[in-house]
Amino acid sequence: MKKKKMHISQETMDVEMVRKVEQLSGTSVRRCxxxxxxxxxxxxxxxMDHPPNRIVRLLQLGQWQRILAGRSxxxxxxxxTCSTRCPNQVHLASIMDALRKLSWDQDGPSKESYxxxxxxxxxxxIRTYGRQYELRLAAVFNVKSGQFLKDMMLGPKLFAKGKxxxxxxxxxxxxxxxxxxxxxxxxxxxxxxx
Amino acid sequence: xxRIGVFICHCGENISRTVDVERVASQxxxxxxxxxxxxxxxxxxxxxxxxxxxxxxxxxLTHVVVAACSPxxxxxxxxxxxxxxxxxxxxxxxxxxxxxxxxxHENREEAxxxxxxxxxxxIERVKKNRILPTITVPVTKRALVIGGGIAxxxxxxxxxxxxxxxxxxxxxxxxxxxxxxxxxxxxxxxxSQCIMTPKMVDLANHPNxxxxxxxxxxxxxxxxxxxxxxxxxxxxxVDEHKCTGCGICITKCPQKKIPNIFDCNIGxxxxxxxxxxxxxxxxxxxxRENCTMFKSGKCGxxxxxxxxxxxxxxxxxxxxxxxxxxxxxxxxxxxxxxxEKAKGSPIKGYGEFGHGKIPDVIDGMTxxxxxxxxGPTGGKILRPSDGKEPKQVVFIQCVGSRSREKGISYCxxxxxMYTAKHTMLYHHKVxxxxxxxxxxxxxxxxxxxxxFWRRSIEEEEAVYIRGMVSRLYQKGDxxxxxxxxxxxxxxxxxxxxxxxxxTAVQPQKGADLLAQKLGISYDKYNFYSEAHxxxxxxxxxxxxxxxAGACQGPKDIPDTVSQASAAAAKVMALFxxxxxxxxxxxxxxKEATCVGCFACKKVCAxxxxxxxxxxxxxxxxxxxxxxxxxxxxxxxxxxxxxCPSKSVELDGYTDEQIVAMIEAL
Numbered sequence: 001m002k003k004k005k006m007h008i009s010q011e012t013m014d015v016e017m018v019r020k021v022e023q024l025s026g027t028s029v030r031r032c033x034x035x036x037x038x039x040x041x042x043x044x045x046x047x048m049d050h051p052p053n054r055i056v057r058l059l060q061l062g063q064w065q066r067i068l069a070g071r072s073x074x075x076x077x078x079x080x081t082c083s084t085r086c087p088n089q090v091h092l093a094s095i096m097d098a099l100r101k102l103s104w105d106q107d108g109p110s111k112e113s114y115x116x117x118x119x120x121x122x123x124x125x126i127r128t129y130g131r132q133y134e135l136r137l138a139a140v141f142n143v144k145s146g147q148f149l150k151d152m153m154l155g156p157k158l159f160a161k162g163k164x165x166x167x168x169x170x171x172x173x174x175x176x177x178x179x180x181x182x183x184x185x186x187x188x189x190x191x192x193x194x
Numbered sequence: 195x196x197r198i199g200v201f202i203c204h205c206g207e208n209i210s211r212t213v214d215v216e217r218v219a220s221q222x223x224x225x226x227x228x229x230x231x232x233x234x235x236x237x238x239x240x241x242x243x244x245x246x247x248x249x250x251x252x253x254x255l256t257h258v259v260v261a262a263c264s265p266x267x268x269x270x271x272x273x274x275x276x277x278x279x280x281x282x283x284x285x286x287x288x289x290x291x292x293x294x295x296x297x298x299h300e301n302r303e304e305a306x307x308x309x310x311x312x313x314x315x316x317i318e319r320v321k322k323n324r325i326l327p328t329i330t331v332p333v334t335k336r337a338l339v340i341g342g343g344i345a346x347x348x349x350x351x352x353x354x355x356x357x358x359x360x361x362x363x364x365x366x367x368x369x370x371x372x373x374x375x376x377x378x379x380x381x382x383x384x385x386s387q388c389i390m391t392p393k394m395v396d397l398a399n400h401p402n403x404x405x406x407x408x409x410x411x412x413x414x415x416x417x418x419x420x421x422x423x424x425x426x427x428x429x430x431x432v433d434e435h436k437c438t439g440c441g442i443c444i445t446k447c448p449q450k451k452i453p454n455i456f457d458c459n460i461g462x463x464x465x466x467x468x469x470x471x472x473x474x475x476x477x478x479x480x481x482r483e484n485c486t487m488f489k490s491g492k493c494g495x496x497x498x499x500x501x502x503x504x505x506x507x508x509x510x511x512x513x514x515x516x517x518x519x520x521x522x523x524x525x526x527x528x529x530x531x532x533x534e535k536a537k538g539s540p541i542k543g544y545g546e547f548g549h550g551k552i553p554d555v556i557d558g559m560t561x562x563x564x565x566x567x568x569g570p571t572g573g574k575i576l577r578p579s580d581g582k583e584p585k586q587v588v589f590i591q592c593v594g595s596r597s598r599e600k601g602i603s604y605c606x607x608x609x610x611m612y613t614a615k616h617t618m619l620y621h622h623k624v625x626x627x628x629x630x631x632x633x634x635x636x637x638x639x640x641x642x643x644x645x646f647w648r649r650s651i652e653e654e655e656a657v658y659i660r661g662m663v664s665r666l667y668q669k670g671d672x673x674x675x676x677x678x679x680x681x682x683x684x685x686x687x688x689x690x691x692x693x694x695x696x697t698a699v700q701p702q703k704g705a706d707l708l709a710q711k712l713g714i715s716y717d718k719y720n721f722y723s724e725a726h727x728x729x730x731x732x733x734x735x736x737x738x739x740x741x742a743g744a745c746q747g748p749k750d751i752p753d754t755v756s757q758a759s760a761a762a763a764k765v766m767a768l769f770x771x772x773x774x775x776x777x778x779x780x781x782x783x784k785e786a787t788c789v790g791c792f793a794c795k796k797v798c799a800x801x802x803x804x805x806x807x808x809x810x811x812x813x814x815x816x817x818x819x820x821x822x823x824x825x826x827x828x829x830x831x832x833x834x835x836x837c838p839s840k841s842v843e844l845d846g847y848t849d850e851q852i853v854a855m856i857e858a859l
Contacts, residue, residue: 004684005684005685005686005687006679006682006684006685006686006687007686007687007688007689008630008657008659008686008687008688009586009628009688009689010585010586010628013628013657028652030651030652030655031648031652033636033648033651034660034681053681054681054682054683057679057681057682058682060657061657061659061679061682063682
């Protein structure tokens, strides 16, 4: 990503969005004094364009677009090492969650991200079948992401071990699962959930 | 015939591990003049000292050599023990067989041999020791405090409360110093005036304090306990005794457009003025450079309106001499200015910040005056150029400080905290404004300091940006600040309405000249040097002179007040005795051989060398020679080494003693 000069003013600092992130994550970004411990221990930091500490720093400056323009939040594996070790009790893993949620809602620049696609398909499957249907997930993901032969060679091994079923297995209480989803949808509409 | 006692210490195992102490003791007993020799595990302990005392009495010893640690450690201990046993303390010497021998050697045989030789040297030396009488000098129990800021006020009050007379000299027309200029003070946001002015009134009303404002130190003579200080009371043009402080002269003065230095030149004052309404004493002074009467001889309005007739245009500077026993120097600081400096000055200005030509680029003290309820804007934050309320304020820390390029490599210590305070004051006064701070490090050690700094960010919403500003320039009515956020790794640009620079803390102008008058040492920045950075932080190397506040180094108010009270405690300890005892390790001049070249006078760091006239019985002047004042001499020995005719001797370290030591090897 090109490093663009940052023009800081009350207009360019989107404090409202930062407040939303703080509210969603239940943690304060202002507390961070940039010690760097989160980035030091992050197992995924080497893959990220913005290391975790910089994510918080950009939030402090209200520059969330810069975060969503990158892929860092999708590389986060929610291991929570950062949150556990933070000296200022900044729950960075929750912030990452909140940012992913915002990115989703915003049709963010990382909408095309495979991670997001995978997440979406994963949940769709759960909603439809009440449990995961791996074969469909893999097939649809490969088609939608345009990588038709991705991980194809793993298929026979997984079949042999019984990890991939040809037909889906429906959950007996599918209506209960649907209730969960629709309740969350309802809560989202009211703004009570992520 | 000397009867020397030799006492060898094991120092637990510190010495006996590498030195065969029994053998040293038995060898020493064979040396000429030694009447008694023994060893003991801890010679400095109570039984050890008793052993020394008993031996002195039982064996009728005339000299004592204790072979143990460094004399810096326990010389006083053993000299005191010898004195208690009836011996002159200066007939007791220490042989250092720990730092100089056991600690630095491994071979036991060689170390033992060396220890024997060291003891032998000291035995020969102690034979040449003379009985030295303790020097006593009288103490004048009055203190002089130079500077009427918070340091000087605190020190003066502490000494005066102990019942001693204090003379306080302040250069400005009022006491109060820089603290009187501040709006609120960190870390509790107390109003500075509220905590400062009662102390100023206490000082002015104190029966033991004589206050000389608008006065400067002209000359300092004498030495600890006996200084003679000449004070120049500058012509105020107003009789302090007649003036009632009604202020009518100020309201009537036609010259109203003179920038008020107290308000950092933002506000205006008249030619006859008090620097601020709460001034102590509340007596105006006429600024002769700007007064029409002094410029053209016409006006005199103040004289006409003054009821008590206090205005006196003919007043002249007067010199008064005050005898004092101790001096506390509390001359404080001034702020670095970013304007271009004169050629030859080691400190440069800031071209990248506009050399002080952009009106809305101000320093921290100016911001204090803007935020102060008694300031020129009545406590409203209004920028100097057009009086508008700034909505985007950029604070820049470390301006001047920590910059070798600009000539100041030290940290000014208070800026991190006062910038945090400024962002809070700004946020309290301009709710829809935003404060930005460019900083390199936040150096906020101190009780409740880090919490205070974090509060400015977490609760008062200041945006701190780590990284220094490279340049700023005027663009329309905005100031474009170009910096970088090194945590993000991008360049940052802010269009600010007002820029506040946390400029470096420097000693007062002329601090070096005052130091030369006082005979105290100062560093390359003109901060006064303490005698020991850790263990004697409020004393000068020159006896009888003490330091308080920012004249010794950048300091905040809590530190300054602590140091002022510490200096006062030192003065009180000095005043607790009628006569002052001094160690008699001082230089003496052999009058017969001194030719009066005064090479010694030039090298003496303490000003101890005086001129003495030698006359015959008829009173004819024979020659002028050097005389070392034992009250001032610190016993450093520089004069002894310098004297071309070998006419100066340092008692306790005479050539005779040193040669005897060398010959014993």
